[in-house]
Amino acid sequence: MKKSLMLAMALALPAFGVHAQATPTPADTTVYEDASAALILAAADETDSSDEKTFAAPDDFEDEDLLWLDDEDDVILDVYDPLETINRGTFWFNDKLYFYLLKPVAKGYRWIMPEPLMLGIGNFFSNLASPVRIINAGLQGKFTDAGNELTRFAVNTTIGIGGLFDTAKDHFNLKKKEEDTGQTLGYYGIGPGPYLVLPFFGPSNFRDGIGLLADSRMDLTYYLWEDRDYWAAIVLKAVNTVALDKDTYEGIKRDALDPYLFVRDAYVQYRQNKLDN
């Protein structure tokens, strides 16, 4: 995605979009090789000794059955995070920014704004970012997707009244597909580099961070407004996104043993999934 991620959205939402990816480190790879070996051994053990173990919990001990649940497409996360100390600092900063500034503002905003209007504003900014998706789908040779996004842009800008309505999706079943420069770079074999938490923008990595900058230049928002107006538009977009979100970050903060790790690992998986599709 692009700048839509601004502050909050990027701060957290593994489920709604952001950037990054990771590289395996030699040490971690070894661990995983060991892991599979140990599991295979474990399975053998379990089969042999299952009789002795039945006394413990008859229904529970079915370990030997569960190995085959591992799938070839299982994500093994090897997150390269040499900057963890700094990243955790930035994460902490973003967290405070979210809870003490962005969230209260978004709450007030949600209170005065009718939901259809918020949805319209979200659609509007998303439509302005269409070139990001058209260009990057094209650069990856996904011409059907590029054409699809081009059609969406034409339909929504005209019939959808300047992009306020997603008419393409609602009436022509043309659904949006996120493509961005980070994905394009990944498509051409450029690795993500170290994981990076950006102030204001949230989880990213070296590759996606650069991608984000390029995306912002493909976004029409950049050409429609200047200086303060531009940043006002960006802030509006961020506040609108947070207002529409159903407290995803709050959920993570509440449930995760270590929210930093949870967001990082979710981001890496999210981006890997985007790259694969």
Added chain:
Amino acid sequence: MLKQLFLMLAAGIALTAATIASADSTPTDAIRGSVESILTLLQDKELDQTTRRGKIRKVINARFDFRAMSQRTLATNWKKASDEQQKEFVQLFSKLIENTYIGRVEAYTDEKVDYPGEKIKGKKAVVETLILTASADIPVNYKVYLKKDKWWVYDVIIEGISLISNYRSSYQEIVKKDGFDGLIVKMKAKIKELETQPA
């Protein structure tokens, strides 16, 4: 009188049999059954939060295989743990997963859920669901496996993010830093925190 009672009994048995037989005919039916029960509970305005959560918990427990999830989350560390530790972990982990899942679904009370497809591969399957919200459609896929004629969930994948992979990675780091006991201490503290200040 007696005849009526017999009829009722017979009807009751027939109904129960029908439910059991049809309940898990396909993986999608299995997931749809659980998801719809949860949605019904969420929309039932008569229930207070404690009762509702208790009922949702029951539905989840009948569909999620927490032992499989625990084993896959811990990977190597599962083998290293003693039987007691494994048991304790499964218990704590189920509580955490339940809380996370309930917390998340409660935010999506009024949404519709679509079931675009399923992929069956032997005794395993992936059931695709799509939560249709006003601003976006969120893909949520359930990985299930067949055990004793019932499809059990062993992973949930939201927007390409596997819950189990996420936990595995985080928990492995915690174990590396604080040991298995350290992980258990953290889990207990988190559960306590969740119980004293529910969302």
